Amino acid sequence: MIVYGSVLSPFVRKLLGYLGEKGIGFELKGVGIGDPDPGFRAASPLGKMPAIDDDGYRLADSSAIIHYLEAKHPEPELIPADPQLRGRTIWWEEFGDTLLAACSGKLFFNRVVAPHVLKREGDLAAAAQAEAEDLPKLLAYLEEAIPASGFLVGDRLTLADLAAVSPLVNVRHCSAGADPARYPKIAAWSAAILSRPSLAPWIAKDERMMAALAG
Numbered sequence: 001m002i003v004y005g006s007v008l009s010p011f012v013r014k015l016l017g018y019l020g021e022k023g024i025g026f027e028l029k030g031v032g033i034g035d036p037d038p039g040f041r042a043a044s045p046l047g048k049m050p051a052i053d054d055d056g057y058r059l060a061d062s063s064a065i066i067h068y069l070e071a072k073h074p075e076p077e078l079i080p081a082d083p084q085l086r087g088r089t090i091w092w093e094e095f096g097d098t099l100l101a102a103c104s105g106k107l108f109f110n111r112v113v114a115p116h117v118l119k120r121e122g123d124l125a126a127a128a129q130a131e132a133e134d135l136p137k138l139l140a141y142l143e144e145a146i147p148a149s150g151f152l153v154g155d156r157l158t159l160a161d162l163a164a165v166s167p168l169v170n171v172r173h174c175s176a177g178a179d180p181a182r183y184p185k186i187a188a189w190s191a192a193i194l195s196r197p198s199l200a201p202w203i204a205k206d207e208r209m210m211a212a213l214a215g
């Protein structure tokens with residue numbers, strides 16, 4: 001299976017972690033924003049990452065891809081079958097993909113992607129507003145919600161942890177807003193999830209790319 005995307009994208013990171021936890025083999029084909037790569041454009045007609053080509057079956061959107069793969073490879077179960085746990089898992093996926101990613105996107109796009117990748121000015125006022133107003137509300141909710149088990153749903157790793165932790169990486173790349181002294185449970189939970197073998201090598205690559213962009 002080919003995965004198209006950049007490790008700096010929270011949606012791609014979520015999928016990479018999922019694939020690692022599942023033990024599904026893949027080849028990552030690096031593409032950037034607006035990439036004209038024909039394979040990528042065929043798999044993702046609207047040009048958004050991630051997208052996959054699984055032996056000719058092409059699909060875009062991290063959630064669509066993960067739901068496809070969960071049906072194809074049910075074990076280990078990362079989207080619980082239990083109705084209540086499943087509902088909670090999809091809630092956390094929504095929290096990560098929509099709420100936290102929208103906020104982290106305003107920070108990361110305007111402070112990193114616009115100036116360092118697209119070589120144009122970012123909207124720094126929008127980033128500052130997201131950091132001051134949106135981020136504290138989301139982090140306060142997450143801090144309160146993290147259970148003593150260290151996993152968001154059902155006392156074991158699920159898609160919930162992968163989805164919620166991914167945008168936090170982008171926040172940390174360009175903001176001190178997720179201060180470990182203020183959010184100690186988020187700090188401990190995210191360190192544990194990000195150091196899993198499914199994610200740690202991608203995070204290391206991510207950090208090397210950020211260092212190269214900053215340099």
Ligand SMILES: N[C@@H](CCC(=O)N[C@@H](CS)C(=O)NCC(=O)O)C(=O)O
Pocket residue numbers: 009010011033034046047048049050060061062063097
């Ligand atoms: N809901 C989509 C979001 C994908 C998305 O917005 N990806 C961004 C990168 S983080 C992208 O490809 N942006 C390029 C564009 O909008 O042209 C998913 O979960 O995959």
